[in-house]
Amino acid sequence: MQKKIIEVENLTYTYKDAKQPALENISFSVKENEWVSIIGHNGSGKSTLSRLLNGLLRADEEKNSKITIDGLILNSTNLWKIRDMIGIVFQNPENQFVGTNVQDDVAFGLENRNISRTEMIKRVNSALQAVGMQNYKNAEPQMLSGGQKQRVAIAGIIAIRPKIIILDESTSMLDPEGRTSILSLIRDLQQKNDMTVLSITHNIQETLHSDQILVLDSGKKVAQGTPQEIFSNISMIEKAGLGLPFVYELKKELAVYGIKIPDSVSNEEKMVEYLCQLNSNM
Amino acid sequence: MSKIIIGRYIPGNSIVYKMDPRGKIIGAFFFIFLIFLANNWFTYLMITLFTFAAVFATRLKIKTFWEGVRPLIWLILFTSVLQLFFTTGGKIYWHWGIFTISHYGIENSIYIFIRFVMIILMSTVLTLTTTPLEISEGMEWILTPLKYLKVPIGQIALVMSIALRFVPTLMDETVKIMNAQRARGADFNDGGLIKRAKAIIPILIPLFINSLTIAIDLAVAMESRGYREGEKRSRYRVLTWSKYDWINLAFFTLLTALLLVLRKH
Numbered sequence: 001m002q003k004k005i006i007e008v009e010n011l012t013y014t015y016k017d018a019k020q021p022a023l024e025n026i027s028f029s030v031k032e033n034e035w036v037s038i039i040g041h042n043g044s045g046k047s048t049l050s051r052l053l054n055g056l057l058r059a060d061e062e063k064n065s066k067i068t069i070d071g072l073i074l075n076s077t078n079l080w081k082i083r084d085m086i087g088i089v090f091q092n093p094e095n096q097f098v099g100t101n102v103q104d105d106v107a108f109g110l111e112n113r114n115i116s117r118t119e120m121i122k123r124v125n126s127a128l129q130a131v132g133m134q135n136y137k138n139a140e141p142q143m144l145s146g147g148q149k150q151r152v153a154i155a156g157i158i159a160i161r162p163k164i165i166i167l168d169e170s171t172s173m174l175d176p177e178g179r180t181s182i183l184s185l186i187r188d189l190q191q192k193n194d195m196t197v198l199s200i201t202h203n204i205q206e207t208l209h210s211d212q213i214l215v216l217d218s219g220k221k222v223a224q225g226t227p228q229e230i231f232s233n234i235s236m237i238e239k240a241g242l243g244l245p246f247v248y249e250l251k252k253e254l255a256v257y258g259i260k261i262p263d264s265v266s267n268e269e270k271m272v273e274y275l276c277q278l279n280s281n282m
Numbered sequence: 283m284s285k286i287i288i289g290r291y292i293p294g295n296s297i298v299y300k301m302d303p304r305g306k307i308i309g310a311f312f313f314i315f316l317i318f319l320a321n322n323w324f325t326y327l328m329i330t331l332f333t334f335a336a337v338f339a340t341r342l343k344i345k346t347f348w349e350g351v352r353p354l355i356w357l358i359l360f361t362s363v364l365q366l367f368f369t370t371g372g373k374i375y376w377h378w379g380i381f382t383i384s385h386y387g388i389e390n391s392i393y394i395f396i397r398f399v400m401i402i403l404m405s406t407v408l409t410l411t412t413t414p415l416e417i418s419e420g421m422e423w424i425l426t427p428l429k430y431l432k433v434p435i436g437q438i439a440l441v442m443s444i445a446l447r448f449v450p451t452l453m454d455e456t457v458k459i460m461n462a463q464r465a466r467g468a469d470f471n472d473g474g475l476i477k478r479a480k481a482i483i484p485i486l487i488p489l490f491i492n493s494l495t496i497a498i499d500l501a502v503a504m505e506s507r508g509y510r511e512g513e514k515r516s517r518y519r520v521l522t523w524s525k526y527d528w529i530n531l532a533f534f535t536l537l538t539a540l541l542l543v544l545r546k547h
Binding site: 107160 | 443446447450451454495496499502503504505506508510513515516517518520
């Protein structure tokens with residue numbers, strides 16, 4: 001039985017001057033070392049959720065809404081302890097680059113935690129090694145591509161060794177190649193360091209690899225489950241204004257022609273294998 | 283815009299580059315005081331030799347330094363000519379109305395010329411061989427005593443380094459906005475003064491909004507990475523005082539001593 005690392009109860013948040021709450025009565029939990037994708041159409045409250053989790057925003061009625069991170073309840077006294085546990089990689093790689101060059105930027109989070117210089121040098125080097133950017137130590141941000149900047153941002157997060165990484169649409173500004181390489185990088189790191197990953201994304205294809213998917217629609221939680229459970233429920237996905245991943249789209253189309261694909265076929269490799277078998281059986 | 287050499291950094295790896303920015307900044311300021319110690323031919327020769335030694339030690343092309351002096355050459359010549367015509371004293375060589383060319387006038391105008399050129403050369407040596415970041419770090423160290431007057435040096439230093447980091451980003455942003463406006467028919471290089479000033483508005487407003495967006499994003503990113511205002515932070519970058527800085531210091535001491543001995547009393 002895995003420990004629950006994130007527990008959210010009755011979370012409601014309303015932006016100033018907004019008529020409707022951006023998030024309404026959200027409750028969910030995430031187990032340690034899980035990869036959870038949060039999906040929803042534009043304006044469904046995904047990013048608001050990530051900012052609430054590390055205390056950048058505060059819930060409406062703190063008495064009723066409760067966020068617990070690794071046993072600690074999010075409140076003013078625990079705020080900084082909780083921020084130490086959560087690292088967020090944001091959408092725009094340009095605007096989260098604080099340092100004047102790569103190693104400065106990676107060290108920024110460490111400087112804030114008042115970590116000694118010898119330890120910082122060690123951690124910065126190993127973090128840059130982990131993201132494959134050790135040759136760019138002295139490069140300035142304008143010399144790097146978007147994907148490289150995003151790698152540096154990830155290095156800055158893993159240098160502080162958080163338990164939870166939140167990807168707030170981190171790959172949305174990258175090309176397909178940059179996107180796959182960043183995602184496989186984070187998957188590697190997650191397995192090596194036992195981290196929990198919360199990935200907020202528009203890219204349905206990305207969610208296929210996650211353990212759990214959380215679907216938001218207009219600030220409300222619509223569903224939570226494994227990718228298989230979520231994408232089998234086609235009407236719910238369509239109601240939430242989302243698309244289906246390619247495999248499930250294909251399943252749907254094939255169903256029209258009377259070919260029933262079993263539920264266990266949940267990714268492209270399995271689909272290819274199944275179709276080949278089907279072909280040889282005919 | 284790229285023609286202006288003042289304040290620009292050119293990468294290199296000669297001995298001047300290896301010096302500590304603190305030493306270089308203090309040296310460059312001190313040099314301005316030193317130059318006023320000079321008051322005869324001998325001392326001016328010393329100053330000139332010392333400056334040229336510094337210029338050669340950078341191992342940069344002499345042409346680059348000439349580009350540094352060039353934008354100010356009219357100011358220098360104008361001041362020298364004024365000195366030449368309006369200083370009286372000593373032997374008078376030429377006289378016409380209010381204009382006089384005297385012995386003192388010639389001497390003074392040459393002194394002024396040397397002073398100007400040497401100060402510009404020396405500050406160009408500083409800016410050409412020191413990155414803006416190093417300068418801001420050096421300045422931070424120099425300003426540290428102001429902490430006792432409750433000046434928030436740590437925050438000012440952070441502001442400076444963020445400002446420096448965003449200069450290229452905002453430059454790129456400006457070019458992008460200008461191109462986008464051009465694609466919609468804006469014309470930035472035509473018309474009179476007022477028309478041109480008006481043409482800047484479609485650049486300035488988006489640029490202003492973009493910088494605010496960047497500032498908000500950056501603030502959020504900084505805070506979520508654990509930045510707390512006024513909290514004690516450790517430092518990743520450190521300045522190290524090396525043997526080259528002792529050489530630098532030794533040269534300045536030597537020059538000061540020579541000037542004090544050789545100047546006319």
